Amino acid sequence: MISIKSSGTFTGAGVLTAIAASLCCITPVIALLAGSSSIAANFSWIEPARPYLIGLSVAVLALAWYLKLKPAKANDIDCNCETTKKASFLQSKNFLGIVTVFAVLMMAFPLYAKVFYPKPKVQAEAVMVVDNKQQVKFIIQGMTCEACEEHVNNELSKVNGVLAYKTSYATRSSLVTFDKSKVDVKTIEAAINKTGYKVKEYDFAR
Helix, strand or coil: CCCHHHHHHHHHHHHHHHHHHHHHHHHHHHHHHHCCHHHCCCCHHHHHHHHHHHHHHHHHHHHHHHHHHCCCCHHHCCCCCCCCCCCCHHHCHHHHHHHHHHHHHHHCHHHHHHHHCCCCCCCHHHHCCCCCEEEEEEEEECCCCHHHHHHHHHHHCCCCCEEEEEEECCCCEEEEEEECCCCCHHHHHHHHHCCCCEEEEEEECC
């Protein structure tokens, strides 16, 4: 027989799998808040398993709710136990509800992660540079969600001479426009690598 304690076990498992599914996207935000950019890509290897972890989390939480809500059968009641004993908060529906909301927020984290990043600033001289303007496409390994894009953009915005950038985790690339009289490709590459993601290669647009 599956007991109420078992539903608590499923609750904990559901939370853990939900957190694991979002580690690849949570770590860039933690890196930004901690001021340690290099830890950003530590969990990027989880990204391929993310759909499976989300599915497992949903299944486990659904089972926990089923065990919590199903009516007790007469033959499941042990007459020798204390039937009047009140369940603890950790075994209550309220706690399971809080855990479920937390798990959903974790699984949906990539959708709103960018709100934690400061808006990158485009340098003012962008419209003034003509002859020295250069555009390079960087192929980047390790990006897994929009939070990764924002992390890369945040570092690029700090580089003097970078005029514009368009980073996409879907294409695993960043198209950077810069003033070649103020900054070179290697400096920009180093700024991207500082995030923990790695530049695999780059190509000049012109």
